[in-house]
Amino acid sequence: MKLGARILKTGIAITLALFLAGILQLPSAAFAGISAIFAIQPTIYRSYLSIIEQVQANVIGAALAIGFGLIFGSHPFVIGLTAIIVIAINIKLKAESTIPVALVTVIAILESPGDNFIEIALIRFFTVLLGVLAAFIVNMVFLPPKYETKLYNRVSVNTEEIIKWIRVNLRQASEHNVLKEDIEKLKEQMIKLDQLYLNYKEERNYFKRESYAKSRKLVLFRQMIVTSNRSLDTLKKLHRLENDLHHMPEEFQKVLKDELDYLLYFHEESLLRFIGKTKIQPSQELTEEGRFNKKQLTKVFMEFHQNHDPTDFYHLLPLVATIIDYSEQLEHLDTLICSFQNYHKEDNEIKLSTE
DSSP states (O other): OOOOHHHHHHHHHHHHHHHHHHHTTOSOTHHHHHHHHHHOOSSHHHHHHHHHHHHHHHHHHHHHHHHHHHHHOSOHHHHHHHHHHHHHHHHHTTOGGGHHHHHHHHHHHHTOOSTTHHHHHHHHHHHHHHHHHHHHHHHHHSSOOOHHHHHHHHHHHHHHHHHHHHHHHHTTOOOHHHHHHHHHHHHHHHHHHHHHHHHHHHOOOSSHHHHHHHHHHHHHHHHHHHHHHHHHHHHHHHHHTHHHHHTSOHHHHHHHHHHHHHHHHHHHHHHHHHTTSSOOOOOOOTTSTTSOOHHHHHHHHHHHHHHSOHHHHHHHHHHHHHHHHHHHHHHHHHHHHHHHHHSSTTTTOOOOOOO
């Protein structure tokens, strides 16, 4: 089992929170450790936003808990009622993510009745805040997320899997049910990839020069994901129409296979060129002579339409349209990569590292 960065950061945050509570000799240090668990975030920028929201939620929770505790005491019914009100206020403020920490504060305060209720309540309030602060420090310092590396590697892995299946399917060697299951898995992986992209997008740069480079990379990564999605759309249609394709004229099958094979090669080569593993060449049109031949594919398909049942034509039309769309997205990706590699080379350096 591989331990992710967030798991390790959670453990470090708990340790730091308990350590700081021990140094400050705060009673009920466990509340600091509990609040640290809820304050861990996947990105530094989200951590910055989170600490502001967590402090706000804790102030609301503490104020209501102290008020209800002074008026009604610390009966379990009072704790439950206070929790309901705190949840409602946080939902109204659209701060649902801070509800767990706010409830920890409520329970920590109302669970401590006695003559020194206000003093103990304030100490526990600051104990909870200490855990939030410890989590923020860990988010900032320990194991900062390498989203650039993760994003490229995930795009590369997903694309390789899709391309592998397209090649197998074109040669009529795929097992229908197995491919169907893998397509569903690939859909889920692409959804996760979108979330990873959003995490990368959230990360802030502190220098204008880095911000410009980040903006260019965001455009590139977005286009990589779009292109991978188009390749997945092509695979889905090939899978759904595989029986229809097997009954197509051999000439059309050969042209389709040759044109798609070139697109797949070009897609692989583009991803390698992005990280400098292939030679940087001047941008060339993907559809120029000797490369992907959109006209040839369309011509053969139209000839098939003239000599066969129109129903078959309409079934296969979405596939041809998807392949052409895939080629256009690849061409756009190629243009972006060439521009990225040829201008502002130092600013555009890709920060890939071993995970």
